[in-house]
Amino acid sequence: MTEALTLIEASVTLGGHLALDRVSLTVRGGEVLGVLGANGGGKTTLLRAALGLARLTSGEARLGGLPVGSLNEFRRASLAAYLPQERRVGWNLPAWSVAALGLPHLSPAKARAKALSALAEVGLAALAERGVMDMSGGERARVLLARLITTGAPLLVADEPAAGLDPDAQLQVMELLRSRAAKGSAVVVSLHDLTLAARGCDRLAILAAGQLVALGPPEQALSPDILRQAFGLDGGLIPTRFGSVIAATRVAKEANPDNPGRVNDQLA
Amino acid sequence: MKPGPDSRLILALTGFLAAVSALAIGLGETSLSSTQYHQAFIDMSSAPAQILWFIRAPRAVAAALVGSALGLAGAVMQGLLRNPLADPGVLGVSATSALGAALVIALGLAATPWAVQIAALGGALVAGVLLTLLAARLAEPQTLILFGVALSSLGGAATALVFNLSPSPVATAEILSWLLGSVANRDWLAVGVAAVPAVAGAVLCLWSAQALRMLTLGEETAALSGLRMASLRAAAVAGAALLTGAAVALAGVIGFVGLAAPHLVRGRVSDDPARTLIPSTIVGAILLVAADLAARMIPSSEELKLGVVTALFGAPLFAMVSWRAARSWRG
Numbered sequence: 317m318t319e320a321l322t323l324i325e326a327s328v329t330l331g332g333h334l335a336l337d338r339v340s341l342t343v344r345g346g347e348v349l350g351v352l353g354a355n356g357g358g359k360t361t362l363l364r365a366a367l368g369l370a371r372l373t374s375g376e377a378r379l380g381g382l383p384v385g386s387l388n389e390f391r392r393a394s395l396a397a398y399l400p401q402e403r404r405v406g407w408n409l410p411a412w413s414v415a416a417l418g419l420p421h422l423s424p425a426k427a428r429a430k431a432l433s434a435l436a437e438v439g440l441a442a443l444a445e446r447g448v449m450d451m452s453g454g455e456r457a458r459v460l461l462a463r464l465i466t467t468g469a470p471l472l473v474a475d476e477p478a479a480g481l482d483p484d485a486q487l488q489v490m491e492l493l494r495s496r497a498a499k500g501s502a503v504v505v506s507l508h509d510l511t512l513a514a515r516g517c518d519r520l521a522i523l524a525a526g527q528l529v530a531l532g533p534p535e536q537a538l539s540p541d542i543l544r545q546a547f548g549l550d551g552g553l554i555p556t557r558f559g560s561v562i563a564a565t566r567v568a569k570e571a572n573p574d575n576p577g578r579v580n581d582q583l584a
Numbered sequence: 585m586k587p588g589p590d591s592r593l594i595l596a597l598t599g600f601l602a603a604v605s606a607l608a609i610g611l612g613e614t615s616l617s618s619t620q621y622h623q624a625f626i627d628m629s630s631a632p633a634q635i636l637w638f639i640r641a642p643r644a645v646a647a648a649l650v651g652s653a654l655g656l657a658g659a660v661m662q663g664l665l666r667n668p669l670a671d672p673g674v675l676g677v678s679a680t681s682a683l684g685a686a687l688v689i690a691l692g693l694a695a696t697p698w699a700v701q702i703a704a705l706g707g708a709l710v711a712g713v714l715l716t717l718l719a720a721r722l723a724e725p726q727t728l729i730l731f732g733v734a735l736s737s738l739g740g741a742a743t744a745l746v747f748n749l750s751p752s753p754v755a756t757a758e759i760l761s762w763l764l765g766s767v768a769n770r771d772w773l774a775v776g777v778a779a780v781p782a783v784a785g786a787v788l789c790l791w792s793a794q795a796l797r798m799l800t801l802g803e804e805t806a807a808l809s810g811l812r813m814a815s816l817r818a819a820a821v822a823g824a825a826l827l828t829g830a831a832v833a834l835a836g837v838i839g840f841v842g843l844a845a846p847h848l849v850r851g852r853v854s855d856d857p858a859r860t861l862i863p864s865t866i867v868g869a870i871l872l873v874a875a876d877l878a879a880r881m882i883p884s885s886e887e888l889k890l891g892v893v894t895a896l897f898g899a900p901l902f903a904m905v906s907w908r909a910a911r912s913w914r915g
Contacts, residue, residue, distance in 0.1 A: 367808060393810030406666035406800040407855040417801060420794055420811055447855065463801070 319381055320345055320471040320502030321366050321396070326375035328358075328365050328526075335361040337526040338375065343502045345470060348494055350517030351506040352537075354547055358526040359506040360401060363473050366504070367398055379471065390421075397467035399460055399474040401506075408447035411435060411459045418466030427466075434462035438492055454485035461492055472496055474505045478512060490516035510562040514538055514553055522546045538562065590859055593852050597866040601648065604870055608644040608877045609636055638771070646770040646778075647876040647890070648869040650835040651845075653782045653827040655868015656861060658842025660789045660824045663796030663857030664817065665725040671843035672828040675715050675732035675821070679739025681708035681832035686746045686759045694758050701774070701833040705781060708829025711735055712822055720818040724803065728821075765836035765891030767876055778834035785826030786865070792820035793858035800857060838891045840898025841868050841875075847901075 321343040328336040336358045343349045351359045364370035366377050368384035377384045379395040387395065397418065405414065415431035422430065435444050438458040448456050457477060464472055474493065478486040490505075490512060497503045497518075507513045513520055513534065520537035522530040524546040530537040535553055543549045543564060551564025616624070616632050624632035657672035665674070672678060684707025685700045693699040718731055743763070750756045795816035798806040806813050831838065845868040846860050853859035872890070875897065879888040 364804075369804060369807060389807075389812050390810045393808055396808065398805065398808045400802060400804040402802050402804070404802065406802070407850075407857060409797075409800055409856055410854050413854060413856060414801070417798055417805075417809070420798060420809055460801070463805075 318345070318470075319343070319378070321473075321504060322376075322378040322381070323362070323366055324376040324378075326362075326365055326377055327373050328361050328370050329373045330361065330370075335526050336365055336370075339523075339526075339528045340375075341521055341528065341531055343471070343504055345500050345502045346497055347518045348497045348503040348505065348516060350513040350520045350534075351504060351523065352508075352510065352513055352520055352546070353523035357523040357546065359523055360475055361526070362521075362523065363398070363475050363504065363506060367396055367473060368392065369398075393467070393469070395469060396471040396473060397464050397469035399464045399472075399477055401475040401479070403453075403456060403460060405448045405456070408449040410445050411440060411448055411451070411462075412444040414448050414459050415462040415466050418463045418468075430466050431462065434465040435459070437465060437495075438462045439488070454481050457481055457485065457489065458492075461489060465492075465496065470500070471502045471504070474503070476506050476508065478507060478509060486512055510538060510543075510547075510564075511560070514562060515559045534560065590853065590863075593849070593863055594866065597849075597863055597870065601866055601870045601873070604873045604877070605644050605648060608647070608873050609640045611877065612640055612880060642770055642772045642775050643767050643876065644873055645772075646767040646775050646834055647872045649775060649779060649782060650767060650831040650838060651841055651872025651875075652865045652869040653785065653831040654838065654842040655845030655871070656786055656789055656865040657824040657827040657831075658844075658868070659846040659857070659860045659864035660792065660796065660820050660827075661842070662846050663799060663860065664719075664792075664820045664824075665729060666799060666802075667725070667729070668847065669843070670729075671839075672824060672831070673736065673839065673842070674729065675711070675824070676735025676737075676739055677708050677711045677715070677825045677828040678832055678837055679736040679743070680711040681705070681829050682763060682837050683707050683739045683743045683746070684710075685762050685832070685836070686743045689758045689762065690746045690750045690755050692751075692755065694755070698777070700762070701777065704833040705829045707739075708825055708832060711739075712825025712829065715825060716818045716822040719821040720814045761889070762836045763891070764889035765838040765894070766879075766889050767835045767872075768887065770834065774834060778830045780830075781826045781833075782830035785823040785830065788819040788823030789827065790861060792816045792823065793861055795820065796861075797856060797858040836891065838872070838894055840894045840901065841871050844898055844901045845871060 319342050323339050323341050325338045325340055326336060327338055339362060351362055353359050361370055365372055412428060412431045412435060415434050416427040419427040419430055432444055435441050438461055440458055448459055461477060478489045493503045493505055494516060519532055520534050521528055522537050522542055529546050530542045538553045540552045543551055544567060548567045549564035550567050551562060553560045554563050614635055620632040623630045624636045627633060654672055661670040661672060661674055662668055681704045684703035688699050688703035719728055747759055795811055795813055798809050798811055846864040848867050849863035850860055853863060875893045876890055879890050879893045882888055
């Protein structure tokens with residue numbers, strides 16, 4: 317299958333520091349790649365670089381096998397769609413109208429029909445006419461996901477689509493992305509919840525200080541060594557009858573004279 | 585996106601504009617008898633015809649043109665900057681346009697035909713070119729707003745300096761009169777000349793409509809939407825600058841119409857920045873024709889300035905708009 321996304325030794329410098337350091341990876345249709353890492357690890361920079369939104373200082377990014385810099389706006393949109401972390405919506409448009417923004421080149425009637433179908437897919441058919449500002453955070457997140465789906469792009473990139481959502485909504489978002497992958501799309505999603513990533517993604521790319529420290533299936537990418545290196549956690553992936561979960565405790569990074577040996581337990 | 589309801593709204597607003605314009609042409613300081621009204625329609629050389637078609641009508645059309653230009657420019661600015669409090673003045677175009685006019689008046693060229701209008705349009709175009717170049721290069725609206733605020737402050741300060749150093753009280757009074765805005769004594773030629781940049785600006789603004797809707801979801805989503813955002817953003821800024829420049833060249837500085845008109849129609853078009861454009865244009869025209877009628881009809885020792893009337897009615901509306909905008913800030 318064609319490579320939907322390829323990064324070759326991609327580096328990005330932001331504000332004088334290396335935000336992404338020689339990262340290479342490939343994503344193909346039908347798979348969900350989770351991008352994980354601590355805050356400031358380079359997740360969003362990786363996604364933006366892959367889409368041509370952040371300028372590479374070295375290396376190369378390709379969409380559908382073509383250098384991203386060589387693509388015009390229309391071609392790039394036909395190869396990839398993006399759901400940024402920022403969920404603020406400027407105006408109180410009805411949900412269907414927001415979902416229809418995924419298809420700006422289609423006639424209004426066709427775009428509306430596709431938007432309604434995407435809203436049905438995310439379980440919001442009944443709220444199609446409601447203004448997005450009058451919705452809960454979870455509902456709005458799903459409307460924005462519907463907009464991502466309507467694009468029909470072979471690569472869907474979502475930056476923390478589950479952030480701030482309740483557990484049920486988080487699982488719904490992952491199920492929706494998985495269902496798109498099952499239909500042949502390549503999905504790249506950045507996440508903070510390690511357990512959600514382990515359960516919802518086929519492969520994980522783990523970033524630490526801009527470097528790719530692991531790339532592979534969850535059980536391999538979330539090994540105790542990587543958890544320690546990338547997240548400062550002592551722990552591992554534990555299989556349960558509900559699926560694998562991460563259990564971890566925080567590693568005490570350095571002795572604090574005021575509070576020696578303080579360790580916070582954490583179930584990540 | 586919904587042609588049905590939008591067409592009905594546009595038709596209703598156009599009907600309302602026609603009615604207000606008919607009132608503005610029909611009513612005035614000189615009251616006419618029914619015979620004189622009849623004469624105005626059958627004999628173009630008669631005095632009533634001169635009053636109706638060569639004094640009141642161009643004035644009403646000038647008000648409609650300025651109002652529609654400001655209404656459209658305001659709707660574009662709000663959509664482009666994703667800010668319900670944006671108006672044509674926010675990018676500093678009004679300020680530089682006013683500066684151009686003030687300079688020419690202070691230099692004693694006010695009596696030179698078209699000098700003030702050309703200077704006002706020139707001032708707007710200088711700002712427009714700078715802003716358009718910036719808009720094509722930078723996606724972040726904050727940068728554009730900050731640049732606009734700087735330009736506005738600079739334009740305001742330079743106008744104050746011109747005012748300060750103005751050689752004669754007559755020039756000072758003329759600059760002040762210009763800054764307060766008016767469409768009194770505008771003839772058909774003045775209206776026709778201002779219509780050229782206004783129509784060009786309107787075409788650019790309407791072309792950018794889809795980009796404005798896409799910007800609802802922010803710059804990054806828009807950048808990957810498949811639309812040519814850099815060109816469309818530049819078209820929106822250039823269009824708004826042309827519209828504002830045309831308005832200031834014809835009537836001086838008039839506030840609040842550009843801010844208020846989009847908000848008066850927003851609820852009728854599901855808050856959609858693209859669908860707001862045409863109704864805002866018509867509502868802007870209605871507001872200014874009505875304001876000019878009020879300026880003429882409110883009894884006072886001297887005719888009220890149009891900018892004063894719009895500000896008097898606009899300020900309370902501004903407070904209402906701020907109240908409504910708080911909802912989107914919370915969102």
